[in-house]
Amino acid sequence: MADQPLLSCEALSVDYGTGDLRQRAVEDLSxxxxxxxxxxxxxxxxxxxxxxxxxIMRYLGRNGWVSGGAIRFDGTDIASLxxxxxxxxxxxxxxxxxxxxxxxxxxxxxxxxxxMEVPLLHRTRNREGARELxxxxxxxxxxxxxxxxxxxxxxxxxxxxxxxxxxxxxLIAEPSLLILDExxxxxxxxxxxxxxxxxxxxxxxxxxxxxxxxxxxxxxxxLCDRVGVLYAGRxxxxxxxxxxxxxxxxxxxxxxxxxxxxxxxxxxxxxxxxIGGTLSEASRLxxxxxxxxxxxxxxxxxCTGQPIALEPVAGEASHIVRCVMSPxxxxxxxxxxxxxxxxxxxxxxxxxxxxxLGKRYELSGPSGGRTSLExxxxxxxxxxxxxxxxxxxxxxxxxxxFARIVLGLTDATEGELDFRGQNIARLAIGRRSRDLRQRLQxxxxxxxxxxxxxxxxxxxxxxxxxxxxxxxRADRRAAVGKLLQLVxxxxxxxxxxxxELSGGQRQRxxxxxxxxxxxxxxVADEPVSALDVSVQAAIANLLKxxxxxxxxxxxxxxxxxxxxxxxADHVALFYRGxxxxxxPADAVFAPPYHPYTQMLLASVPDPAAPSQRAAAPEAGxxxxxxxxxxxxxxxxxAWRIDGLCAEVEPPILExxxxxxxxxxxxxxxxxxxxxxxx
Amino acid sequence: xxxxxxxxxxAPPTPARGLRVLRLTTAGYVGVGIIAFWVAAALLAxxxxxxAPNASDLGALANPLPSxxxxxxVDLSGRDILSRIVWGARTVLTVAPIAVAGATIAxxxxxxxxxxxxxxxxxxxxxxxxxxxxxxxIILYMIILTRFGASAxxxxxxxxxxKAPIIYRLVRAMTLELREREYVAAAQxxxxxxxxxxxxxxxxxxxxxxIVDVCLRLGYTTIAIGVLGFxxxxxxxxxxxxxxxxxxxxxxxxxxxxxxxxxxxAISTLVIGxxxxxxxxxxxxxxx
Numbered sequence: 015m016a017d018q019p020l021l022s023c024e025a026l027s028v029d030y031g032t033g034d035l036r037q038r039a040v041e042d043l044s045x046x047x048x049x050x051x052x053x054x055x056x057x058x059x060x061x062x063x064x065x066x067x068x069x070i071m072r073y074l075g076r077n078g079w080v081s082g083g084a085i086r087f088d089g090t091d092i093a094s095l096x097x098x099x100x101x102x103x104x105x106x107x108x109x110x111x112x113x114x115x116x117x118x119x120x121x122x123x124x125x126x127x128x129x130m131e132v133p134l135l136h137r138t139r140n141r142e143g144a145r146e147l148x149x150x151x152x153x154x155x156x157x158x159x160x161x162x163x164x165x166x167x168x169x170x171x172x173x174x175x176x177x178x179x180x181x182x183x184x185l186i187a188e189p190s191l192l193i194l195d196e197x198x199x200x201x202x203x204x205x206x207x208x209x210x211x212x213x214x215x216x217x218x219x220x221x222x223x224x225x226x227x228x229x230x231x232x233x234x235x236x237l238c239d240r241v242g243v244l245y246a247g248r249x250x251x252x253x254x255x256x257x258x259x260x261x262x263x264x265x266x267x268x269x270x271x272x273x274x275x276x277x278x279x280x281x282x283x284x285x286x287x288x289i290g291g292t293l294s295e296a297s298r299l300x301x302x303x304x305x306x307x308x309x310x311x312x313x314x315x316x317c318t319g320q321p322i323a324l325e326p327v328a329g330e331a332s333h334i335v336r337c338v339m340s341p342x343x344x345x346x347x348x349x350x351x352x353x354x355x356x357x358x359x360x361x362x363x364x365x366x367x368x369x370x371l372g373k374r375y376e377l378s379g380p381s382g383g384r385t386s387l388e389x390x391x392x393x394x395x396x397x398x399x400x401x402x403x404x405x406x407x408x409x410x411x412x413x414x415x416f417a418r419i420v421l422g423l424t425d426a427t428e429g430e431l432d433f434r435g436q437n438i439a440r441l442a443i444g445r446r447s448r449d450l451r452q453r454l455q456x457x458x459x460x461x462x463x464x465x466x467x468x469x470x471x472x473x474x475x476x477x478x479x480x481x482x483x484x485x486x487r488a489d490r491r492a493a494v495g496k497l498l499q500l501v502x503x504x505x506x507x508x509x510x511x512x513x514e515l516s517g518g519q520r521q522r523x524x525x526x527x528x529x530x531x532x533x534x535x536x537v538a539d540e541p542v543s544a545l546d547v548s549v550q551a552a553i554a555n556l557l558k559x560x561x562x563x564x565x566x567x568x569x570x571x572x573x574x575x576x577x578x579x580x581x582a583d584h585v586a587l588f589y590r591g592x593x594x595x596x597x598p599a600d601a602v603f604a605p606p607y608h609p610y611t612q613m614l615l616a617s618v619p620d621p622a623a624p625s626q627r628a629a630a631p632e633a634g635x636x637x638x639x640x641x642x643x644x645x646x647x648x649x650x651x652a653w654r655i656d657g658l659c660a661e662v663e664p665p666i667l668e669x670x671x672x673x674x675x676x677x678x679x680x681x682x683x684x685x686x687x688x689x690x691x692x
Numbered sequence: 693x694x695x696x697x698x699x700x701x702x703a704p705p706t707p708a709r710g711l712r713v714l715r716l717t718t719a720g721y722v723g724v725g726i727i728a729f730w731v732a733a734a735l736l737a738x739x740x741x742x743x744a745p746n747a748s749d750l751g752a753l754a755n756p757l758p759s760x761x762x763x764x765x766v767d768l769s770g771r772d773i774l775s776r777i778v779w780g781a782r783t784v785l786t787v788a789p790i791a792v793a794g795a796t797i798a799x800x801x802x803x804x805x806x807x808x809x810x811x812x813x814x815x816x817x818x819x820x821x822x823x824x825x826x827x828x829x830i831i832l833y834m835i836i837l838t839r840f841g842a843s844a845x846x847x848x849x850x851x852x853x854x855k856a857p858i859i860y861r862l863v864r865a866m867t868l869e870l871r872e873r874e875y876v877a878a879a880q881x882x883x884x885x886x887x888x889x890x891x892x893x894x895x896x897x898x899x900x901x902x903i904v905d906v907c908l909r910l911g912y913t914t915i916a917i918g919v920l921g922f923x924x925x926x927x928x929x930x931x932x933x934x935x936x937x938x939x940x941x942x943x944x945x946x947x948x949x950x951x952x953x954x955x956x957x958a959i960s961t962l963v964i965g966x967x968x969x970x971x972x973x974x975x976x977x978x979x980x
Contacts, residue, residue, distance in 0.1 A: 423877055443880045451883050458874035466875040468896035474875075481882040527878060 018089055019046035020223045021070065021191055025083035028062070028069050028247075038298065039065045039078070040247045047191070052217060052224040054238035054255070056231060056270070058546045062247035063227045067195050070225070071110055072100055087191070106136050109184035113196040115176035118183075119168035125152075125179050126164025132186045151182040156212060173409075174205035178212065185216065192217070193225045198233055202408035202573060207617035210236045229547060231274055232619025235259060240332075243267045246304035249324065253333030262346050263327050263335040265309045271346075273551035275580040277618055280599060281402070281558065286580065288552035303337065311339045365567045366397040366420070366535055371439060372428030373415050373591075389415045390591045393429070397535065397584075402561060402568040404582030404599075406575055406614070412591035413571045417539045420569065421456050422446050433535075452482040455533035457557075459540040461520040465512035471498075471523050472508030478530040497526040501556060518549035525557065529564065536561075537569040542577070554581060575614045579603055584672075587611055590646040597673030606684035608675045609651045615688045645678065653679055720972015723907075726965030730958075734781040743772040745779040745932040756948055767941055767951050777958050779932040784962065787844055787927075788913040791851035796906055798852060799859025800898075804890040806860070807867025818864070821857035829854050830919065837925040844927060851916060855909055862905055866898040873897075904974045911966035918959045934959050 028040040040062040047053045055063045068074050070085055072092055085092045087108065095103065104110075112118050120128055129148035133139040139147055145164075152160035155178040168176055177197060184192055194213065198206035214237055217224050226237050234241055235255065242252040243266065251264040262268045269289035279286070290308055298304065302318035309317070316338050327333040328341065337343075371393040374386045390412040397403045407413040418424040419431060422443035431439035438450070458464040465474055475494045479485065485493070495505050501522040512520055521541060528536050538557065542550040558581060561568045570581050578585060579599065586596040587610060595608040602611065645651070648659035659678050667675045667684075677684065716724065733740075743749065748770040749762070758765045764773040806814040824832075836850050870876065871894065879893050920926035921935020929936060934955040941951035 421877075421881060423880070448883055451881055454881075456877070456881060458877070460874060463873045464875060464878070466873075466879075466893055466897065474878075478878075478882045481884065531882065 020049050020051075020088060021225070022046035022086045023066070023070075023083065024086065026066070026069065026080065026085060027082035028065050028074065028078060029081040030065075030078045038081075038247055040069070042083070043244075043247075043249050044083075045242050045249065045252060047223045047225060049190070049223055050217070050221040051240065052214075052226060052238045054226045054228065054234035054241040055244055056228060056234050056241060057244035058229060058270075058548060061244045063244050064195055065247075066244075067110065067193050067225065067227055070193065071104060071108060102136070105132060105189070106187045107189050108191045108193065109187065109189040110193040110195065111177070111180050111184050111197045113199050115173065115180045116168060118180045119176060121168055124165050124167055125171070129164075129179075129183055129186055132183060136187060138187070147186055148182075151186045152179070154185065154216065155179070155182040157182070172205075173201055174209060177201060177205075177209055181209070181213065181216075185220075185222075188220070189222065191223045191225065193227070195227045196229070197226075198230070199228075203575065203617045204408065204613055206233065207236075207619070210619070213237060230619070231259070231270060231547070236619045243270070246298045248304055249336065250305065251333075251335045251337075252324075253327070253330065257327070257330050257333040260346075261327075261330070261333075263333070263340040263343065264305075264337045265311050265339070265343070266305045268343075268346055269308075269548060273548045275551070275554070275574070275576040277576050277579050277603070277615065279576075279580050280603070281579075281581055281583065283580075285555050285558070286551035288550075288555065289548040290552075311343060313339060362398040362400055364396045365399045365433070366395075366569075367432040368393050368395040368416075368429065368439075369432065370394065370429035371416070371419065371426050371431055373412070373419060373424070374427045388591055390419075390426070391428075393588075393593050395586055395593070395596060397567050397569060399567055400561075400565045401583040402558075402570050402581055403584045403586065404570045404572060404578040405586050405588060406572060406578050407588035408573060410590065411588040413588050414539055415591075416588070417456065417537045417569065417571055420535075420537050421454060422451075448482065452531045453534040455528040455531045455536050457521075457524050457528045457536060457538040457541045459543060461517040461524070461544055464524040465520055465527075467512050469511075470508065471510050471512070471515070474523065474527055475508070475530050478527050482531045493530065497530055500529060500560065501526045516549075517545050518553060521545065521553050522556065525553075525560070529560065533566070535567045535569065537571070539571045540573070541570075543573065550577075557581070576618050587614070592646045593674075593676065594645075594647060595675045597670065597675075601670050601673040605686035606669055606675070606681060607686070607688075608647075608677055609653050609679075609685055610647045612685040612688060613650075613652075645676070653683070653685070655679075716969075716972040718972075719968045723965045723968030723970075723972055726961055727969065730781045730962050730965070731785060733778045734785045737778045737782050740778060742775040742778065745775045746771060746930045757950065764954055765948070765950050767937065768944065769940075773937075773951065773954055776932040776937060777934070777954060780934045780937065780955065780958065781962075783927060783931060783933050784914055784917055784959075787847055787851075787917055788910055791848045792855065792906060792909045792913050794848060794852035795855035795909065796859050796902065799856040799861075800863045800895070800902060802856070803860040803863025804867050804895060807864040808871055808886060808890050808894065810868075814864070817860070821860050824854060824857045829916070830923075833916075833920060834923065834925060837920070842920075842925045842928055847917065847920060847926065851913055855913065858909070859902070859905060862901060863898060866901060867894055870894045870897055900973075904970050907966050907970035907973060911963040911970070914959060914963050914966065 023043055023045055026040060026043045027038065030037050030039050043066065045053065055066060057063050065074070065078070068078070069080055070087075070092065072095075074080070080093060087103065119125075126145070126148055129151060130141070130144040133144040133147050134141070148164065149160045152163055157163055157175060157178050168179070171179060181197075198209055201209065210233055213224065216222065224237065226234060228234050238255050240253065241255050241258050243250050243258065243264065245266050251258055251262065251267045258267060259271065262271060266289070269287070272287040273289060275286060300306065300318065302320060303309070303312075303322050306312045306317045322336050322338055324334045324336045325340070327335055371390060372388070373390040374388050376386050393416065395403065405413045405416060415424065419426045419439060422438065422441055425442055426439035429439060430437045433454070438446070443451070465471070472494050475497050476490045479490045479493045494508050498505055498507055503519060503522055503526075507515070507519070507523070515523065525541070541557065542553045545553060554577060557568070557570075560566065570578065572578050582599045584597065585599050585602040587594050587602070587608065589610050594610050595602060603615070607615065644660040644662055645664045648654050651659065654660070655678055662678070664676045664678045667677060667681055669675060669681055675684065743762070749766060749772065750770045752759070752762055752766045753770045756766045756768075762772050762774065764777065766772055767776070802817055806817045832854060833850055837846055840846050867890070876889060876893055879889050884893070917926060917933075918935035918938070921933040921937075922939045924939055926935050927933045937955040938952045941948070945952050
């Protein structure tokens, strides 16, 4: 018994369909997970990775079924289990954690009762025992004050705490296999790093096997021993993590790795290499290589036409790859192709300047009294002409509020925002002149809501050109053609409706719409965060190219500090509505760091260095009480000076020209190494 | 670096794009069939070989039950029931759509304004709609129609006033949600007027639920018109009116049940038709 794998999928195929329509979601997938091992399944959206998880749990709905192969758990074929045996398996021996923690938690039940349900349901404990178990589980996932947490409701917890509670729930029955389906998507980077580190510690302590499903290569690198790369439902590469990431033999794996921004790449370096094209329905049906239509190494007749088998990689025993060209591929290097490096630019004049900018929301409190929420306070920032200023922060840091003030979608309550000699901090969009609106444009975050689903792409662009430039109909048509060309979309896209476009294409149209105004400043609020990594790279490159070509001044808002490293000339870090560090990118990404910057940098999983596991920082309770005094980061800071940081406003240190850090530490005391976690 | 970005080969755009919302489920098609039957009857009423709706055949009164001469029998005045049902369809299918259209236009416009502008205007409009909705409609109908007289115009007005708040609430709620969409902010940034944003950016995206609700309202309005006729405050006699037909004959229900039941069946089928259409549309609206 002991030497057979805990879970094995043998030539697994899964179909979805209704009536005559059938689609293969997973084809001929074989992998196994040994006891205590962490296996990662990686791929873009639509590659079938979540389907695998559902098949293992036998949760495929009425429209899905296993059409071939078998899944064995501890030697037993899952398909042979009765409903009763299945119930005993789920939760008790295999537990699953989904992407959105709120959908796994019952909003009307306290956390404690939800945790106790598991042992009570499986009849392994009485009420007292269950309570004890629940408390221990909460303590084990490192949640503060488990006793108090038992009586809390899910909405009273932060996103990271919710995900920890879900993991506690999954672990409470001591399952031998834990399936994590994108568990950290939607969480802030520091929280993500902490959750991953927690899972890693738990599995080492308990010997739990983990199936980790993610599109995030960095996250996979943090946690997994072995990894399988899935494309169009087929396994294209599999092997030990260091072999797959260190010596990827499939062009798709290489593409994925090269589209991830990492801290090693700044904006002067080579561009990210996106994978061209997207997963098409046709390639799912292809007999040969499904990736052939996007592959730069494709050879007609060799790659297509006949089925391609998984072959072992020469010299690496447990590393297999499904690519006929694999032996002929050159050795892998990071970003082995790319355009010329961008030269250093001289200093430029400021176009937008914020001085003491603040925003306070007045809210009516629960007892009828009025309270106020400070979304932004004391922001001093300068955007230089033709440069990219990146604003980095977690959710709730006030970075979107800043964007909305710049665009006039909300008004500041304090301070000034100077644009061309005019204070626009309190100038609502409706009162801005056409000239001003034309000069300031925005690219929004959500590809699903950025374009009106009732209007064609052409209409959206034409209307913008017409409203802001008052040109004739023929000129507007011509302008639309040019704009589409600018964002590398074919001209016939003007006729299409938004729902006929992929997320990346919609985001391109959104960029074209912002450029239609021929603006001076473009504010991009998390423009790529909702996209797949490979598409993300393409959009980031496009923005960067356009920024240089059109001499745009760009405010780039993101929570992804590695991407910011790639995009920005200047970086500003926001924490809870306050500016904690600002300066030229080179200075911000080099020591000395603000403690928060250091923590963010340490949280970035880097697929280029998959073994750096220990560096994950300890994110303290992110839900410390709202404080208006002292340093906003005090509650989570490892260098906190008791009695000072939480009480007194930190002074501004200036380690270099234009570089400001708000911290009570002296310049010499500031953290200087990224890995130096508390 | 000119990778042709993430291009998905997809089918060319469908020409009948505006009609997409009209693809229905089976239930929806049954509803359409029933409604089409009544619309055809109403349209063809003048050319169908039937007796005039108000002509009395006193000879038939001896045996008012269905016969070769009068397929559905005659009523207490010797008028042909089939003819009155067909002409009655004309009445209901004129009054109901006009009234519902009035309610929809008024409710949708006010809902858009309240949801988009918010503030005091929204509070005032919402309280007014709450007051109207909290009033027992039948009492409201009776007060207004007995005070101002029962005419087709007054019936349309009273139904408009009582149904508009329902559409208002729906549209207001949708507007509150849609106004936060990024494309609305984009429209504001290019300097569109409030009216343009409401009518061109927001309203088209609320059309699915509005169309579904209109179908439901048509059903309820058919019932309301029947009720008004039954209470004697509907269209004045001798206009053929389904509710009125029940009123005139329900006293004889134990003797000649067909006189009252046939118009009831007519009302029911039309209401079911509208409801099935609403269900069919709603399913499609939800699942795309």
